[in-house]
Amino acid sequence: MFSDLGKYLSDAGTRADIGTDLVDHIYLSLLPLVFGVVVAVPLGWVAHRFGRARGALLGVMNIVYTVPSIALFVIIPVLIGSQILSPVNVIVALTIYTTALLVRPITDALDAVPAHVIAAATAMGFRQWRRFLAVELPLSIPVLAAGMRVGSVSNISLVSVGALIGTGGLGGLFTDGFSRRYLPPIIVGITLTLVLALVVDLLLVALRRALTPWTRVQGVAVQ
């Protein structure tokens, strides 16, 4: 088996193709993560701020998240008029999933900002939008980062599904391996997917740590 793998990887063209698949996989999974945050934060704010919108919004998000990914990949070209094989379909679909995943935790995180902190910020003279950016959003970062970690793993695995409709990424290695009944591309695909998920997760943890120094200090009162 290892000799098969060695032989498979010895070809420079194959290695270049795998590299392209990996890069495709990275942007197909991470762009939706970024877009998802950008969409979910305002939606979370709306759900937090307006009690009436909350139930409907969170309900819709739950339903959206239950739509199978393959169905979404096929429906989206119909909805937005893109080519059936366009990577845009995957990006839009995964943005929708990420958004659906993140709205609830963001809403909960905003709810959890202590009332006295908000009141103090208002009394200091923050305008509402600036208060949101300077106080409420930073305090929501730990929860947001936890949601993004789940979202990144979910996206990285879902991009592979896109290979079934031929949209690129490491999933192509699986379809290739299955159709030829040939193991090496499948092993390479699984390994790279796992390594990618792990690396992105570590980066997100590092990012969260860098952005939230206050969560790591000892809560001891020293005179």
Added chain:
Amino acid sequence: MIEFRAVTKRFDDGTVAVNHLDLTVDAGTITVFVGPSGCGKTTSLRMVNRMIDATSGTILVDGKDVRSADPPTLRRGIGYVIQQAGLFPHRTVLDNVATVPLLFGWTRRKARSRAAELLELVGLPASLGKRYPVQLSGGQQQRVGVARALAADPPVLLMDEPFSAVDPVVREGLQDELLRLQAELDKTIVFVTHDIDEAVRIGEKVAVFRQGGVLAQYAPPAELLARPADDFVAHFVGKDRGYRALSFVDASGVEIREVATASIGDAVSQASDWRLVLDDGRQPRGWLPAGSTVDGQVTEDGLEPGGSLYTLGTPVRGALDAALSSPSGLGVVVDEEGRYAGVLTARQVLDLIEAQRGSRR
């Protein structure tokens, strides 16, 4: 100066939080709003910086209607200290204090240097500036809250039950600190509390509110204790208001006398009277009971703990308490440095109070 003119606040559900309030807070004074919960004291405070808008009536700050100002701009010019401090958990102490200067558009460097000055002003070491609020004790957090409110040097300071979440000993320290700061800064301060002791301790004038947002009495604390306007105020001020009123009676006429003393380490013989034991710095350590014997030297362990100490020049309440709490019945008087000055009895203090009452008539 802050003026409430016929101010009423009716909430959407119909409850009247503040009912036709007419009241003037003099510039450069501490005015305390006190009353039971639901009396409208916090609502009244929050209408000054428009955290809540009045339903009718006018509020003037230094002659200007607060309604004419844009709320965030108005608030930047009014210091605000909230219960539990309300510090931003994600910002360092220094950046918390620098909040309002930064909102005013100061450079970060200038705002931080101003913040450092304020930490010093409220008695916190500069080293705390780099910490996060969670690393501070409750009392330190409240000091930071006060520093933050003062950062842009606003003429008016609103304090909404700022010390209610800390323990009594720390609270008393914070109250003293506020009075010291006020002597230095001369702000117009409105202070909300539900604690009448706190109100009479720090207020130059006290506004007592009753349920339904009605002002029951507005008077200096001594007058409030001596002549409550009605049963509600008398009841709210409490059963021991006669005793608390002694905080406002001058004790300068009281005569102190000497008592037998001993020092730690002395060899003493049996004596028929109580003896006060002093340390090397002449500070009282405790009492040797009458008739007690000491083998060899006097040690701290063998002493009866003393009562409260009365410092010369302070109100008569402390003198009476010193006498009442002393195991010997003799209240220990100390000078400003805490050194033994003499003793007095409860009888002497009561005679002084009687004499003063007579002279007032």
